[in-house]
Amino acid sequence: MSIVGTDTGGTFTDLVTARGDVVKVSSDPDDPSEAVRRALLARPLAAADAVAVLAHGTTVATNALLERRGATVALVASAGFEDVVEIARQDRPSLYDALVDRPEPLVPRHLRHGVSGRLDARGVELEPCDPATIPAIDPAAEAVAVCLHHSDLEPGHERLVAAALRRRGHDVSVSHEVSPEFREYERTVTTVINAYLRPLCRGYLARLASLAGEIRVMTSAGGLVDAAEAADRPVTLLLSGPAGGVRAAAAAAVAAGFSDAVTFDMGGTSTDVCLVLDGAPEPAAWRDVAGFPVRVPSLDVHTIGAGGGSIARIDAGGALQVGPRSAGARPGPACYGRGGTEPTVTDANLVLGRIPASAHFGDLPRLDPAAARAALVAAGADAADVVAVVNANMEQAIRQVTVERGVDPSGLALVAFGGAGPLHACDLADALDMAAVVIPARAGVLSAVGLLSAPRQRDLVRSWPTPADHGGVAAALAALAAEAAAAVGGLLEQAEVAVDARYRGQSHELTVPFGVLGTAVVTEQSIVAAFGERHRAFNGFDRPDAPVEVIALRARASGVVPIRFGDLPVPDRPAVRGPAVLEEPDCTVWIPSGWVGEAGGGGALVLRRENRP
Numbered sequence: 386m387s388i389v390g391t392d393t394g395g396t397f398t399d400l401v402t403a404r405g406d407v408v409k410v411s412s413d414p415d416d417p418s419e420a421v422r423r424a425l426l427a428r429p430l431a432a433a434d435a436v437a438v439l440a441h442g443t444t445v446a447t448n449a450l451l452e453r454r455g456a457t458v459a460l461v462a463s464a465g466f467e468d469v470v471e472i473a474r475q476d477r478p479s480l481y482d483a484l485v486d487r488p489e490p491l492v493p494r495h496l497r498h499g500v501s502g503r504l505d506a507r508g509v510e511l512e513p514c515d516p517a518t519i520p521a522i523d524p525a526a527e528a529v530a531v532c533l534h535h536s537d538l539e540p541g542h543e544r545l546v547a548a549a550l551r552r553r554g555h556d557v558s559v560s561h562e563v564s565p566e567f568r569e570y571e572r573t574v575t576t577v578i579n580a581y582l583r584p585l586c587r588g589y590l591a592r593l594a595s596l597a598g599e600i601r602v603m604t605s606a607g608g609l610v611d612a613a614e615a616a617d618r619p620v621t622l623l624l625s626g627p628a629g630g631v632r633a634a635a636a637a638a639v640a641a642g643f644s645d646a647v648t649f650d651m652g653g654t655s656t657d658v659c660l661v662l663d664g665a666p667e668p669a670a671w672r673d674v675a676g677f678p679v680r681v682p683s684l685d686v687h688t689i690g691a692g693g694g695s696i697a698r699i700d701a702g703g704a705l706q707v708g709p710r711s712a713g714a715r716p717g718p719a720c721y722g723r724g725g726t727e728p729t730v731t732d733a734n735l736v737l738g739r740i741p742a743s744a745h746f747g748d749l750p751r752l753d754p755a756a757a758r759a760a761l762v763a764a765g766a767d768a769a770d771v772v773a774v775v776n777a778n779m780e781q782a783i784r785q786v787t788v789e790r791g792v793d794p795s796g797l798a799l800v801a802f803g804g805a806g807p808l809h810a811c812d813l814a815d816a817l818d819m820a821a822v823v824i825p826a827r828a829g830v831l832s833a834v835g836l837l838s839a840p841r842q843r844d845l846v847r848s849w850p851t852p853a854d855h856g857g858v859a860a861a862l863a864a865l866a867a868e869a870a871a872a873v874g875g876l877l878e879q880a881e882v883a884v885d886a887r888y889r890g891q892s893h894e895l896t897v898p899f900g901v902l903g904t905a906v907v908t909e910q911s912i913v914a915a916f917g918e919r920h921r922a923f924n925g926f927d928r929p930d931a932p933v934e935v936i937a938l939r940a941r942a943s944g945v946v947p948i949r950f951g952d953l954p955v956p957d958r959p960a961v962r963g964p965a966v967l968e969e970p971d972c973t974v975w976i977p978s979g980w981v982g983e984a985g986g987g988g989a990l991v992l993r994r995e996n997r998p
Contacts, residue, residue, distance in 0.1 A: 396653025608842020
């Protein structure tokens with residue numbers, strides 16, 4: 386079976402075949418599917434048979450939300466809760482900046498509607514829901530989000546309302562299908578975002594359908610789902626692009642002998658970092674995207690606007706700023722020769738000699754060092770300062786996923802990938818005194834490798850109605866895992882279970898993993914003990930005498946993958962001593978003075994400081 390992995394970023398679209406062939410082409414911001422088509426056509430002739438499965442990572446959903454290019458959405462909520470999307474939480478985006486506002490709600494006031502019906506906090510009906518009370522929806526609304534009070538516990542009212550709206554011809558997203566967890570504001574916003582993205586993502590995935598026999602799409606949780614499911618729940622795709630790379634980077638770290646690491650993905654537009662402990666990327670129950678809380682299972686990826694295409698400028702106060710604005714694929718950095726005139730990180734690296742002028746960037750012509758120098762001079766920016774500033778931004782991102790969570794980075798490896806990651810990795814590892822730098826095989830297209838070797842996966846979460854009573858948790862987890870496994874279909878690799886728990890009186894919870902179903906021991910005693918251990922790891926203390934509440938149940942089922950990370954052929958990586966520049970087909974590696982590298986497991990290049998104890 387012919388399988389390819391393809392990842393669409395803001396600057397390049399990468400493709401990797403099951404034989405290990407690599408293609409890199411410029412992304413098309415007007416129609417990302419066009420770049421995927423060109424990448425498929427550019428495959429080596431020996432691999433150019435019909436594609437049976439296209440495993441795809443996409444930034445379409447993320448960009449649509451960031452740029453607010455989604456559908457016009459109406460909201461139907463329980464009467465009295467229509468404005469929860471605007472009331473939000475009492476916290477402010479920037480506590481001491483009086484000029485900073487929350488993002489405008491995605492649903493304008495005139496498109497928010499209330500409907501009758503009430504449930505209590507246990508999901509018991511207090512007042513029946515009458516679908517006849519649903520007002521007419523403005524024809525301008527392209528989609529409708531339905532989020533009724535306590536429907537995470539009892540979805541009956543939501544089903545009635547959704548059925549009535551669908552009979553009227555509306556495209557409806559309902560909260561018990563999108564995000565069946567408590568917290569009304571977050572559940573409502575997540576459902577609204579799903580409705581907001583669905584028309585756009587459906588159209589995009591439909592255009593991909595002609596390119597392969599089967600399309601599978603990476604979710605934020607790091608697994609593949611069928612295109613139809615992805616189109617129905619696009620809110621789960623907001624970290625689709627970074628997730629594939631995190632999966633592959635975690636596998637590369639383990640193969641190279643490092644079970645604990647930070648994945649560092651620096652592309653053309655952004656940088657994504659994620660903590661890996663015991664070989665597994667850290668999960669997250671929710672993420673903040675474009676200022677909105679998105680409550681769906683995901684990998685705990687932290688993203689900043691720092692990439693090779695990040696633009697350098699001198700601000701009004703005379704300080705050098707780098708990013709978050711990017712030159713993107715069009716026109717790209719000045720050195721690309723496509724009309725760009727503003728200096729970028731790539732231009733700075735080229736001027737400093739970290740990128741040789743002969744380097745080949747996908748389908749681009751030769752690089753233009755003179756244009757890069759001219760852009761830096763015109764902006765009044767020094768190349769070394771540009772690199773120092775962007776490094777400081779990325780160092781802070783790594784600190785956020787390590788130091789700020791009580792994890793000492795000195796015991797971790799930094800797994801560097803993306804087109805620009807290997808250019809900056811040693812500088813960052815030096816600043817954080819990290820143990821080593823791992824440059825995986827095919828580092829420049831590692832996200833596509835991660836897609837190629839990712840399993841079909843289903844992540845499910847359900848609110849637990851009796852927080853203080855843990856008696857039925859084990860049976861409920863088994864049932865939830867069985868539901869997830871049935872959704873995966875085919876050959877099941879494993880099912881994992883976890884709970885969200887907190888001490889009574891706390892306002893936020895921690896996810897407590899119990900491992901693979903069948904070997905996991907889930908009892909009232911094990912829940913309390915495991916939560917206490919997790920609380921100590923994250924917060925530095927526990928409260929042994931405080932009651933533990935279970936808030937939600939989680940299950941993840943993963944299918945067998947036809948191609949594993951270690952199945953791809955690996956290149957020979959020679960021993961090297963810095964200062965040195967290594968040109969590879971998909972990226973450039975900069976090794977400063979004082980660093981040495983040698984071949985590691987899985988075809989990685991492992992870099993270490995010569996004098997580090």
